Amino acid sequence: MEIIASRLKWLREHNKLGQKEVAAKIGISTSGYQKMELGVSKPKIETLKSICKLYDVSSDFLIGLSDHDKETEEIYTLLKTYEYMKDDLQDEFTIKYFTDKYSEEVKKEIERRIDRTKLYLYELEEEYLLSLIKVPIVNIKENEYFSKLWPLEIEVVQEEDSNSWFVFIVDNGNDQIAALVENEKDFEIALSIAEEYSDNTGIRVSVSENTMRQ
Incomplete structure (x- = not known):
């Protein structure tokens, strides 16, 4: 179609x-x-x-010239805003870290703000990807944000203790970006979901038994 x-x-x-x-x-x-x-x-x-x-x-x-519907565009705009905030905070920290007139508490507070911003960025990154991959025939490889993390991979992973299956999307550094399936007992169902997302996005699927991403 x-x-x-x-x-x-x-x-x-x-x-x-x-x-x-x-x-x-x-x-x-x-x-x-x-x-x-x-x-x-x-x-x-x-x-x-x-x-x-x-x-x-x-x-x-x-x-098909854009993969953003209204919801996805709003998430992406927020994601880029927090990326700029993180960069500004890191610049501020670099300046104040090497300046004696600022106390250690001021420097630590900037570090805490950077950590909070990074944590929220991770959450937005997952939300953006999950919103994006629901769009039919989406081009993740050419996406402005995720192209820098390409190739992505859809991992179908079995947890050794419970034998449950999980499906994750990881980036080119093998860091988890998003969880697609959690605690699925039926391997065929987990694999089917992974392959469906793969068909829509062009992200390849890999399967790992008796191991679990931390």
């Missing part, structure tokens, strides 16, 4: 709407809309505008 058709279906289901309901809202016949979801036809310019208005997304998102 082509990208426009896939994203039309995803947006509709994500917003809990029926095909007939969407068709009425954008001013076309139900059969005309169904053909767009099947990839048989493409939306005309005016229809495209109506769809973008209905879901509050850009035309770039619908045609």
